[in-house]
Amino acid sequence: MAIQYLAANRFGLGRRWDDPAIHDPRAWLLRQLADFDPAPPPIAALEGRAAIATAYIEYREDRRAMRREAAEAAPMSEEEKGMDPELRRLARSAIRRHYVDGVAARLTTAVASPTPFAERLTHFWSNHFAVSADKIAVIGFTGNYEFEAIRPHITGKFADLLIAAVRHPAMLLYLDQAQSFGPDSPVATRIRRRQNRPGPGLNENLAREILELHTLGVRTGYTQADVTAFAKALTGLTVAGLGRGAGQRLMPAGAAPGETVFIPQLHQPGEQTILGKRYADGGAKQAEAVLRDLAVHPATAQHIATKLARHFTADDPPPAGRAAVGRFPEERRRPPLALPHPRRLARAVAGGARDVQVAVGLDGVADARAQAPRARRAAEYRRALRSARPAGVATGIARGL
Secondary structure (H helix, E strand, O other): OHHHHHHHHHOOOOOOOOOOOOOHHHHHHHHHHHOOOOHHHHHOOOOOOHHHHHHHHHHHHHHHHHOOOOOHOOOOHHHHHHHOOHHHHHHHHHHHHHHHHHHHHHHHHHHOOOOOHHHHHOOOOHHOOOOOOOHHHHHHHHHHHHHHHHHHHHHOOOHHHHHHHHHHHHHHHHHHHHOOOOOHHHHHHHHHHOOOOOOOOOOOOHHHHHHHOOOOOOOOOOOHHHHHHHHHHHOOOOEEEOOOOOOOOOOOOOOOOEEEEEEEHHOOOOOEEOOOOOOOOOOHHHHHHHHHHOOOOOOOOOOHHHHHHHHHHHOOOOOHHHHOOOOOOOOOOOOOOOOOHHHHHHHHHHHHHHHHHHEEEEOOOOOOOOOOOHHHHHHHHHHHHHHHHOOOOOOOOOOOO
16 A cells, blocks of 8 residues: 555645545556646636736736726725735736636646646646746736646657747746847847937846756856857747837737747847857747757756656655766767656556655666666666657656757
8 A cells, every 4th residue: 555655645646535546556657647638628718828918908008097097996895905006906807817717727627637647747847937926917827827838748848848838928928038139139229229328138037047947957067158148049039919119019910919929120130159059040949949959958857857856755865866867878979868757657656665766767777676686777778778769748858859
């Protein structure tokens, strides 16, 4: 029963009273990855980005109107009387409804899900690519962010998950990328010349967050110059319908509110050098090329694999687990299977509590069974190198593109 308990609690969300018995923990975990539904009914029923963006636009217009008509405020409920005026406006807006509906759908899905291991992975990645609802523009998008950028990619490639998270309106608004202009972009240059003042500035928040938290991790060799160059490569990405000024006037025809768009006139022209590699100016493809390289960087593998080890084992993973996480096969030209394959996690659960502690390592590299004879481990290692295929996000960082 100890193994069944570990499977349900360490890799899932706990047991419900009516859950069937777990006869084969390994098969139980593997089945969940195949059966996972990214958009179950509670989530599929929610409104999309356009409705959320429209709610924010309406809130913004309503806020301006209420400032003009403050003397004619509507009667307040007892709950609202103690609120700050801004919070009262927010409580009455549709933005809050989108947030509350998203929270309810997330909870309902987690409680009723027949695939708690996949839900646990969803929560891990949502935390890894966290956004904050402190900004009013982000509040309505927070649920949609997990449902559109995270859930569909937890069994795919890490690079695809990274790109989806970075390009979602919640991330672009949270880290002010939607207001980042290339210093030498056509728009910034025109503003300097016509208005004789500094043009709109470059914002490095998103670039720094990607390098420090989402991929490489802190103190992994990148420099301030890398951050600045990456921020320049990211310029041009913005969100349709939510702002005012030059960026919104240049929106592509037909762009729906809440849609992520690339505006060439906001992009910093020219080649960028990041981590010693030169990236040609290919518009939106320039930043995507950087993201795909970061996704398969050895430091990214080490950073995220360690986080997974902590999540599924302990805050301070045991030495055997840390050693497995940090091991890379030298025979490969690119850093390959960097995070634990779900089959490795499942095999660890099926193998016993001790194995769980050492299993979170490199797929096809670290053998989950610490007690296995050395010759057998070496043979499995060689077989894994010959037959390795790109690992998914739930399975680890994908090698290649």
